[in-house]
Amino acid sequence: MDASRIPVIVGVGQINDRPDEGEPGLDSFELMHAALRIADDDAGGGWLSRLQSLAVVAQLSFPELGDVSRRLADALGAAPHHCVQTKYPMGDSPVLLLNEAAKRIADGDIQIAAVVGGEALRTAAKRAAGAAQNAVRDSAARSARPGRQRYGIVAPTDVYPLYENACRAAWKQTLAEGQRESADIWSRMSTVAAESRGAWLRKPVAADAILTASADNRPIAFPYTKLMIANSSVNQGAGFIVTSLAEARSRGISEDRLIYVGAGAGAREPGDVLVRDRLDYSASLDTSLNSALAFNKLSIADINCAELYSCFPCMPKLARRAIGWPEDRAVTVFGGLTFGGGPVGNYMSHAIAAMADTLREGGAHGLLFGNGGFATTSHSIIVSRDPAIGAHAAHDFDVQPAADAQRGAAVTFLDDYAGPATIETYTVFYNRAGVAKHGVIVARTPAHERFLAYVPGDDAMIETLTSGDVEPVGLPGNATRMDDGLIVWRS
Numbered sequence: 001m002d003a004s005r006i007p008v009i010v011g012v013g014q015i016n017d018r019p020d021e022g023e024p025g026l027d028s029f030e031l032m033h034a035a036l037r038i039a040d041d042d043a044g045g046g047w048l049s050r051l052q053s054l055a056v057v058a059q060l061s062f063p064e065l066g067d068v069s070r071r072l073a074d075a076l077g078a079a080p081h082h083c084v085q086t087k088y089p090m091g092d093s094p095v096l097l098l099n100e101a102a103k104r105i106a107d108g109d110i111q112i113a114a115v116v117g118g119e120a121l122r123t124a125a126k127r128a129a130g131a132a133q134n135a136v137r138d139s140a141a142r143s144a145r146p147g148r149q150r151y152g153i154v155a156p157t158d159v160y161p162l163y164e165n166a167c168r169a170a171w172k173q174t175l176a177e178g179q180r181e182s183a184d185i186w187s188r189m190s191t192v193a194a195e196s197r198g199a200w201l202r203k204p205v206a207a208d209a210i211l212t213a214s215a216d217n218r219p220i221a222f223p224y225t226k227l228m229i230a231n232s233s234v235n236q237g238a239g240f241i242v243t244s245l246a247e248a249r250s251r252g253i254s255e256d257r258l259i260y261v262g263a264g265a266g267a268r269e270p271g272d273v274l275v276r277d278r279l280d281y282s283a284s285l286d287t288s289l290n291s292a293l294a295f296n297k298l299s300i301a302d303i304n305c306a307e308l309y310s311c312f313p314c315m316p317k318l319a320r321r322a323i324g325w326p327e328d329r330a331v332t333v334f335g336g337l338t339f340g341g342g343p344v345g346n347y348m349s350h351a352i353a354a355m356a357d358t359l360r361e362g363g364a365h366g367l368l369f370g371n372g373g374f375a376t377t378s379h380s381i382i383v384s385r386d387p388a389i390g391a392h393a394a395h396d397f398d399v400q401p402a403a404d405a406q407r408g409a410a411v412t413f414l415d416d417y418a419g420p421a422t423i424e425t426y427t428v429f430y431n432r433a434g435v436a437k438h439g440v441i442v443a444r445t446p447a448h449e450r451f452l453a454y455v456p457g458d459d460a461m462i463e464t465l466t467s468g469d470v471e472p473v474g475l476p477g478n479a480t481r482m483d484d485g486l487i488v489w490r491s
Contacts, residue, residue: 015237029062049078072116152429160375167280182211240349334350368381426472428462
């Protein structure tokens with residue numbers, strides 16, 4: 001294999017910005033710039049001015065910055081002919097961009113590429129007196145269908161609990177069993193974060209503390225507590241430099257510093273959650289993960305460490321089941337989006353940096369899986385110390401046809417319905433005092449159409465949904481249309 005077409009990671013960089021009280025802190029652009037400077041130092045220096053490709057993960061913190069890719073290139077002293085920023089800050093963006101950079105090198109189009117992102121929601125909140133605190137929700141609301149907005153199904157914290165409850169029922173777990181699995185996974189992530197040099201929170205947290213609602217761990221959206229969801233209130237930047245094996249060797253990079261980039265795979269679900277065939281399974285997730293393993297001729301037994309995206313517990317739980325990753329093994333090398341930090345679309349850049357560090361210390365193969373949107377987009381890739389993994393021909397990582405073949409027909413969604421139905425999944429939203437505001441049920445009609453129904457916070461149905469005494473999924477009920485058009489669930 002031509003060494004000039006074998007992609008390798010040679011430098012990684014991360015930064016946590018923790019300004020003292022009264023100080024503004026860095027913005028997203030400054031975090032990106034700093035992260036790539038650190039990556040350049042990690043690679044021995046002198047790479048940035050020679051970049052032929054620069055890809056930036058879009059950020060939410062400072063929307064007024066717009067597309068910063070060309071400005072960043074100028075600040076780095078680079079003139080890459082390929083210079084882009086992603087349209088949205090999707091959680092799988094860094095893995096997608098690594099796939100793309102590796103393909104360009106394998107195609108012979110470029111020799112040196114960099115990927116970077118940064119989020120400064122803590123800085124933005126300070127500068128705007130808290131206006132940035134709801135940046136993630138505000139961004140999601142702009143694309144949510146009106147029906148979702150009426151019921152409060154807008155942001156990731158609203159949608160992923162629907163997957164969680166649907167999955168728990170499909171896996172025949174009790175509520176206690178499902179919550180214990182989540183808490184155990186998250187506790188192991190906190191232990192990894194405590195030893196991770198780039199993590200935001202570096203203190204182990206016991207599973208019982210994650211499981212139990214408290215003043216410091218208030219319920220957010222059933223069944224998730226604060227310690228089970230991504231922590232986006234961070235100032236974090238991360239990036240990495242990818243080059244060809246030939247270029248790395250010509251620059252004198254030690255072989256034990258090289259991380260070979262293997263073949264990857266990516267696919268997506270329909271953008272509208274409410275028309276997806278299932279809410280307890282993701283064909284794109286399954287296909288992405290298993291295709292990446294197959295493309296690299298690896299089984300899960302060959303994988304020494306993994307980063308399975310952890311915005312909410314349902315995602316690594318789905319991912320580990322898709323590939324057979326043991327429950328008692330950590331699903332992260334960085335620390336997860338709660339403890340490592342959740343810089344919106346750029347978490348996986350931190351995971352890639354941490355994976356490089358981990359593999360340099362020992363181990364043969366690492367698996368990286370990123371998820372974006374509302375379990376919408378999935379990208380996976382293998383990275384390795386083994387040159388054979390990187391020695392592949394130019395590779396088309398789009399596996400959408402295979403994912404589509406595993407997916408059922410789209411479901412008809414009804415904005416208006418009254419009559420009998422069964423619960424497909426559900427969640428309950430809480431205020432800051434931990435009191436239920438209202439519940440939302442995703443229901444199916446006898447004709448298998450789908451609709452949303454509202455449950456008042458003081459309705460006895462809230463107890464049925466949250467107690468664990470019975471499994472709510474599959475319970476029958478009736479939908480009543482109110483004068484204002486809202487559909488209310490009656491048990």
